[in-house]
Each structure stands twice: as structure tokens, then as C-alpha cells.
Amino acid sequence: MAAEKEIELIDAYLANRMPVAERAAFEQKIASExxxxxxxxxxxxxxxxxxxxxxxxxxxxxxxxxVSPVGTTTLVSKVAIGIAVTALVGTTLYFILSEDNQSExxxxxxxxxxxxxxTPPAEKPAEQEPVIAAxxxxxxxxxxxxxxxxxxxxxxxxxxxxxxxxxxxxxxAELEEGMNGDEGDLLxxxxxxxxxxxxxxxxxxxTSRRHTFHYKLEQDQLTLYGPFExxxxxxxxxxxxxxxxxxxxxxxxxxxxxxxxxxxALVPVQDPAxxxxxxxxxxxx
Amino acid sequence: MGSKSTELSETEVFDRIKGxxxxxxxxxxxxxxxxxTKMVISNSGTEEEARDIYQEALxxxxxxxxxxxxxxxxxxxxxxxxxxxxxxxxxxxRKKRLSNEEKDMPFVLDTDTAEREKIIARCIxxxxxxxxxxxMYYYFDELSMQxxxxxxxxxxxxxxxxxxxxxxxxxxxxxxxQYSERDFLD
Numbered sequence: 001m002a003a004e005k006e007i008e009l010i011d012a013y014l015a016n017r018m019p020v021a022e023r024a025a026f027e028q029k030i031a032s033e034x035x036x037x038x039x040x041x042x043x044x045x046x047x048x049x050x051x052x053x054x055x056x057x058x059x060x061x062x063x064x065x066x067v068s069p070v071g072t073t074t075l076v077s078k079v080a081i082g083i084a085v086t087a088l089v090g091t092t093l094y095f096i097l098s099e100d101n102q103s104e105x106x107x108x109x110x111x112x113x114x115x116x117x118x119t120p121p122a123e124k125p126a127e128q129e130p131v132i133a134a135x136x137x138x139x140x141x142x143x144x145x146x147x148x149x150x151x152x153x154x155x156x157x158x159x160x161x162x163x164x165x166x167x168x169x170x171x172x173a174e175l176e177e178g179m180n181g182d183e184g185d186l187l188x189x190x191x192x193x194x195x196x197x198x199x200x201x202x203x204x205x206x207t208s209r210r211h212t213f214h215y216k217l218e219q220d221q222l223t224l225y226g227p228f229e230x231x232x233x234x235x236x237x238x239x240x241x242x243x244x245x246x247x248x249x250x251x252x253x254x255x256x257x258x259x260x261x262x263x264x265a266l267v268p269v270q271d272p273a274x275x276x277x278x279x280x281x282x283x284x285x
Numbered sequence: 286m287g288s289k290s291t292e293l294s295e296t297e298v299f300d301r302i303k304g305x306x307x308x309x310x311x312x313x314x315x316x317x318x319x320x321x322t323k324m325v326i327s328n329s330g331t332e333e334e335a336r337d338i339y340q341e342a343l344x345x346x347x348x349x350x351x352x353x354x355x356x357x358x359x360x361x362x363x364x365x366x367x368x369x370x371x372x373x374x375x376x377x378x379r380k381k382r383l384s385n386e387e388k389d390m391p392f393v394l395d396t397d398t399a400e401r402e403k404i405i406a407r408c409i410x411x412x413x414x415x416x417x418x419x420x421m422y423y424y425f426d427e428l429s430m431q432x433x434x435x436x437x438x439x440x441x442x443x444x445x446x447x448x449x450x451x452x453x454x455x456x457x458x459x460x461x462x463q464y465s466e467r468d469f470l471d
Contacts, residue, residue, distance in 0.1 A: 016352070050409060053421065062314050
């Protein structure tokens with residue numbers, strides 16, 4: 001058994017509490033004394049075991065600290081994922097629901113887009129196609145952040161506007177109805193213009209969102225749909241035997257008015273011969 | 286330590302750990318768990334290996350702090366991260382060596398050393414809690430006698446010194462008694 005003084009030195013040496021200078025000298029002593037060497041070896045094993053026991057104790061303590069495994073999500077990321085999923089579901093629902101509304105509003109879009117080009121001289125309905133497409137494109141670009149999906153959906157609707165088959169406003173049919181056919185046959189030289197007061201009562205309806213430059217002549221009641229100015233239109237009536245032919249003069253243009261229970265688009269008369277006749281009659285009246 | 290959400294400054298954590306505050310170590314462990322274990326996992330380690338490496342790194346950090354052998358010149362996380370990297374590199378080397386040795390030669394187990402360690406561990410277990418703590422704080426944490434006295438509620442450093450001396454003496458006796466029984470001491 002080593003002496004008490006020696007035990008203290010060994011202890012200080014193994015516990016790293018010996019000054020550097022003493023340490024070197026003590027190491028030399030250990031190397032030269034086999035008995036001391038043996039005791040140091042034993043003490044070293046004991047000290048190392050104490051250290052291992054402490055490390056194991058700390059490890060056990062850390063093992064009891066609750067931590068979420070790396071593979072699983074934290075509460076914050078769970079909340080974030082939850083929000084993202086909700087947003088995704090919400091967006092999807094919005095698009096699904098708005099798709100229904102879209103089909104309703106599509107008819108409105110079609111109405112406005114198709115009716116506008118009718119106002120200027122629109123001779124051929126086919127010419128409206130690019131106009132509609134252009135209008136549609138304009139709407140798309142004006143929305144700015146419209147998704148590709150939305151664009152694709154709108155584009156598929158374009159043919160509906162040109163060739164409407166669903167139960168919405170049919171601009172083509174209306175245009176055809178509004179067309180004056182062979183305008184040259186509308187008035188013959190024998191037709192006489194009414195010189196008296198017109199038998200047709202005129203009413204203006206500017207409340208319709210769908211009909212912006214339309215008319216309906218039913219018996220003697222003419223309804224003009226759109227923002228008409230009351231004192232700027234004239235009615236020209238011609239009689240031949242029992243047949244009445246009526247024209248509307250509005251803002252330097254003549255429009256043929258025919259009896260129908262349907263609301264029809266107003267289409268300006270284009271036939272030069274008929275226009276001449278109408279101008280002559282109007283000037284003579 | 287305050288509530289779970291209390292954010293401690295680097296200096297505060299470092300000072301607390303230096304004084305042997307185990308709660309500060311738990312705080313650090315939680316704070317950097319994901320960051321450190323991710324490094325091992327993304328370098329072909331399992332989560333279990335990652336946890337082991339991180340715990341070992343923290344214990345190295347703890348020991349360096351408590352023994353006063355560490356002067357912080359970088360962030361705590363940077364320091365711990367570099368310990369993790371070194372430990373994991375060593376572990377990968379060990380694994381590689383082991384797989385090569387398996388091919389070349391049969392594995393030889395040092396039963397004597399293992400047996401001795403087991404005996405000493407049992408002797409340590411036979412000590413009372415205070416004795417165990419005094420010796421652990423002295424040899425592993427390398428706390429000063431003043432810190433040991435403060436932590437264990439001793440009157441002064443002399444009491445701590447006497448306690449440490451007696452505890453060590455008791456452990457030596459237990460170990461030597463076991464060793465002589467098994468003829469390790471010859």
C-alpha cells in the first residue's frame with residue numbers, strides 16, 4: 001500500500017489538479033518505480049470508472065429530457081402544415097364553387113361582349129368571333145394574376161360565345177333575327193310614307209343589363225332597350241296596301257323595325273338604295 | 286431555470302454550465318437537438334446513433350466547461366456541432382475498421398478489463414449518494430472544492446475535502462477487497 005502522501009500525489013495527478021511542472025517530474029517517478037506504476041494503474045482504473053459512471057448518469061438524465069424525434073413534426077410545423085392544408089382546401093373549394101358562378105356569369109360576359117360589337121355596323125356575325133376572343137383576352141389580362149387553369153377554362157368557353165347551344169342568351173340567333181335580310185325589298189316605290197302622327201307608341205327601357213341596343217315591336221307598342229335619348233329618335237312608317245313597314249331613325253342611322261314578340265338587336269340599314277329612299281322620305285316629310 | 290419558453294443568453298447558459306447547473310444542460314440539449322442529430326442522420330447515421338453522438342458531445346462540452354478548461358471564442362452551437370462532427374467521424378472510422386477486421390481476423394474480447402470495470406462499477410454503486418456525487422464532481426466535473434461544497438451543502442471547502450478523502454478511501458477499500466478475491470492484484 002502506498003504512503004498517504006503518495007496517494008495524494010497520485011490523486012492530484014489523475015484528477016488533473018497537479019501543476020504542469022510537478023506533473024512532468026511525477027511522470028518520471030512513475031516510470032522509474034514499478035510499485036508506484038502499479039498503484040497509479042489501479043487508481044487510474046478506479047478514477048476512469050467514476051468518470052464513466054458520471055457520464056452514464058448525465059446521459060441517463062439527457063435521455064429523460066423530452067424531445068420530439070427528428071422524423072416527426074414539431075407543434076409549430078404541425079400548425080403550419082394545418083394552415084397550408086386548410087388554405088389548399090379553401091382554394092380548391094373556392095374554385096369549384098366559383099366555377100358554378102362562373103358559368104352563370106359567363107352568360108353575362110357573353111352578353112356584354114357580344115352585344116357591344118353589334119352597335120357599330122355589324123354585317124356578318126362571323127366577324128364577331130375575333131372580337132369576342134379579343135374581349136375575352138382583355139378580361140383575362142385585366143385580371144392579372146389569373147392562373148393558367150383559369151385561362152384554359154375561359155378559352156374552352158369561347159366557342160360557347162360564338163355558337164351558343166346552352167340555355168343562355170344566343171347572340172348569333174338574335175343577330176340573325178335583327179338582320180334586315182334583303183334590305184332592298186323592304187320598301188317599294190309604291191310604298192307611301194305616313195304623313196300623320198305615328199300609330200306606334202314608343203317606350204324606353206334602359207334598365208335591362210342584357211339588352212343595350214335592342215327593340216321589340218308588338219302590335220303598336222315599340223319598346224327600345226338601351227340608353228336612348230328620348231328626343232333624338234324618329235319613327236318612319238310606310239304603308240303599302242295593308243302592310244306596315246317601320247324604321248327607326250336614331251343618331252344619323254336608320255334601323256328596320258319589324259313586328260315580333262321577341263327582343264331583337266337594332267341593326268342599321270346598309271343598303272344604299274334603301275338608305276337613299278329613307279333619307280328622301282325623311283327630308284320630304 | 287424559469288419556464289420552458291425562457292430564452293437564455295449564450296453567456297448565461299455558459300456560466301450556469303460552468304457552475305455545474307444540470308438544468309442548463311437540459312436546456313441546451315433541447316435547444317439544439319434537431320440541429321445536431323440532423324447532421325449525423327444526413328451523414329448515414331440512424332436517429333439512435335445521432336442521439337448518442339449528440340449526448341456524448343454535450344457531455345464533452347459539459348466536462349470542459351465545469352473543469353474550467355474552455356474559453357468560448359465561438360457560439361456554443363458551433364462548438365458542440367464541431368464536437369459532434371469529430372465524434373461521428375471517429376465512429377464511422379471505427380465501424381469501417383471493425384468491418385475490415387471482421388473479414389481479416391476473429392474479434393478478441395478483453396474479458397479482464399471488462400470484468401474489472403464491472404467490479405468497480407458495482408463498488409461505486411455501493412457508495413452512498415453523497416459519496417458518489419463528491420467523487421463524480423471531483424474526478425469528472427473537476428469542480429473546485431468550493432463548488433462541491435456549495436452544490437452538496439457542505440459547511441466549507443475543508444468539509445468537502447475531508448468528505449472527498451473519506452469517500453475515495455472507502456471506494457479504494459471496496460475495490461481492493463474485490464480485486465484480491467478475484468486475484469487481479471498480484
